[in-house]
Amino acid sequence: MRIPRQTVVAAGTLLAAALLGSGSMPAATSDVAVSVAPQQLSVVGLPCLPSTLNLTMTNTGSQDRYADLTLEPTGPLQLSRTLFSSWLPAVDPDQPVSAPVEVRVPRDTKPGSYQIGVEVDRSQVTVPVTVEPLPSKGPGDNLALGEQATASSTHGNFTLCGAVDGDNDPEHWDTLTGWNDGTRAVFPDTYDVALSAPATVNRVELYTLDSAKYPARLNGLRDWDVQAKVGGAWQTVTQVRGNTLGHVTSTFDPVQAEAVRILCLDGNDHTYSRIVELEAYGT
Numbered sequence: 009m010r011i012p013r014q015t016v017v018a019a020g021t022l023l024a025a026a027l028l029g030s031g032s033m034p035a036a037t038s039d040v041a042v043s044v045a046p047q048q049l050s051v052v053g054l055p056c057l058p059s060t061l062n063l064t065m066t067n068t069g070s071q072d073r074y075a076d077l078t079l080e081p082t083g084p085l086q087l088s089r090t091l092f093s094s095w096l097p098a099v100d101p102d103q104p105v106s107a108p109v110e111v112r113v114p115r116d117t118k119p120g121s122y123q124i125g126v127e128v129d130r131s132q133v134t135v136p137v138t139v140e141p142l143p144s145k146g147p148g149d150n151l152a153l154g155e156q157a158t159a160s161s162t163h164g165n166f167t168l169c170g171a172v173d174g175d176n177d178p179e180h181w182d183t184l185t186g187w188n189d190g191t192r193a194v195f196p197d198t199y200d201v202a203l204s205a206p207a208t209v210n211r212v213e214l215y216t217l218d219s220a221k222y223p224a225r226l227n228g229l230r231d232w233d234v235q236a237k238v239g240g241a242w243q244t245v246t247q248v249r250g251n252t253l254g255h256v257t258s259t260f261d262p263v264q265a266e267a268v269r270i271l272c273l274d275g276n277d278h279t280y281s282r283i284v285e286l287e288a289y290g291t
């Protein structure tokens with residue numbers, strides 16, 4: 009999600025100018041504390057496996073103010089935003105304001121060291137970023153890991169890429185490592201993963217919601233078709249009906265797939281489709 013940078017910068021500049029023009033407020037230079045977490049990042053060149061940097065600004069001064077945090081990436085780093093602007097009231101105790109930024113690199117990026125400069129007023133923090141080698145996508149490897157996902161809809165509290173992020177533990181559902189559709193009690197829903205190149209696929213592993221609090225028999229995916237895109241057309245390779253388990257392995261005759269789709273037909277609570285992780289393998 010890219011912020012319309014020019015518009016936001018203009019608005020921030022105007023507001024700051026108006027405040028300074030009132031004569032009641034000195035030029036603030038060092039009353040905003042900035043922190044980033046983690047303090048260094050690793051990123052890999054897969055389209056649906058971003059690394060997330062959390063930015064926090066805290067007004068430690070005694071005057072309400074507006075602040076612009078700017079981000080300057082080096083080399084191939086691509087950020088979901090390069091500006092984080094916020095009104096920062098001077099309150100006691102201090103009230104930090106946070107926002108995430110997603111960091112990606114193109115698939116062909118050479119492994120190496122880069123950085124992101126984070127600046128507010130005139131104080132700067134530098135975040136080292138290491139680009140890691142691409143994971144192997146050969147026989148026996150999960151071909152869906154980090155590849156571009158698309159879905160018929162995604163619930164606002166969830167992330168589209170959560171079901172290809174390599175975390176298949178349903179107990180982590182609360183940390184958003186999963187996909188949940190956005191159309192309550194309306195089926196079907198689709199979740200697709202485009203492979204980086206056509207590849208032989210004969211097995212799909214699907215992990216649906218199945219935690220101590222939300223067991224699969226009550227909240228997991230119940231009925232679905234596994235589809236493969238072959239020669240530009242979707243074909244159903246196998247079907248699952250009446251599922252009550254958290255982890256389902258589907259094997260089928262090998263196909264040369266460009267993409268894999270879960271056509272979600274019903275959930276055990278008849279409200280949402282929930283996928284913690286979708287994995288695809290070839291022989």
Ligand SMILES: [Ca+2]
Pocket residue numbers: 170171172173174175176177185186284285
């Ligand atoms: Ca996941």
